[in-house]
Amino acid sequence: MIVDLPDTTTSKITKMIVKLREQGGVVALGRVLTLVVITELGNEEDAIAAANLASREHPCRIIVLAAGSAADATRLDAEIRVGGDAGASEVIVLHGHGELAAENESLVSGLLLPDAPIVAWWPNQAPAKTSESPVGRIAHRRITDSANAADPRAALSNIAQTYAAGDTDLAWTRLTNWRIQLAAALDGFDASDPITRIHVEGAIDSPSTLLLAAWLHMALEVPITVKDDTRGTGIRTVVLERLKGTVELTRPATTDAVLTQPGQPVQHIALPRRSLQDCLAEELRRLDPDEVFGEVVTDGLTKLLSEEEVMQA
Structure with missing residues (x-):
């Protein structure tokens, strides 16, 4: 009614x-x-x-x-x-x-x-x-939702500069499933064969790409390259380089992803783009500040953007 x-x-x-x-x-x-x-x-x-x-x-x-x-x-x-x-x-x-x-x-x-x-x-x-x-x-x-701003990257940079406890952005919420899959892959790593470099590739208009790169760069503290892709939207590929082989998580379309790891069979993973209502519902589950987002957007993103050699067209 x-x-x-x-x-x-x-x-x-x-x-x-x-x-x-x-x-x-x-x-x-x-x-x-x-x-x-x-x-x-x-x-x-x-x-x-x-x-x-x-x-x-x-x-x-x-x-x-x-x-x-x-x-x-x-x-x-x-x-x-x-x-x-x-x-x-x-x-x-x-x-x-x-x-x-x-x-x-x-x-x-x-x-x-x-x-x-x-x-x-x-x-x-x-x-x-x-x-x-x-x-x-x-x-x-x-x-x-910086993805809906006229200039998504400028909006994300502004969030980094003006962040206060309690702020969050749906570009970060859209990364939840990517972070879960990558964290699971990282849990199985051999400490004697550490990650030496990270590559992240995503759409040029996707602030989620930068946030994922900033999170990985901050967590792993190794060199990183971020590449813009003009095809489609969102994140396409994350590559974690190791001496004994690379780990690659790729989503060529908008639903399924492929995880490749040394010595293991190729895994096909459901990794659909998250709907607006799913992202909003996740944010409404917590009313305390998202401390991880705060660290990523203020420290991780600032450091990432300051390293000019990181960004590739």
């Missing part, structure tokens, strides 16, 4: 939520957090769809700030979605115009669940420093 509230206020929205609760019983109960989505008018539906699916694992209240035009007369239009239109959550969509078009903490504060953690998510363009933005200041976790 979708309830439209044109030219409204947060007080009227709250009263309508209470009314819907009385009509629907437990429809507004049992939420474990508030997810605030900050986007622009016209870009909100994909984010809402992903949040709805993620909410089946993490029931929450979803507040969507979909900014309209700052040139319009100041007003607030809203929608409340419950039931089949809201997954396991309740969705409040706020269309701010005029003075309310900018990211606005006052619009959010009256709609937050009491005594529940707050997660802020910018699915498209993020502010220069999320931890100091109006909503970011009150959030326990702040999620960005």
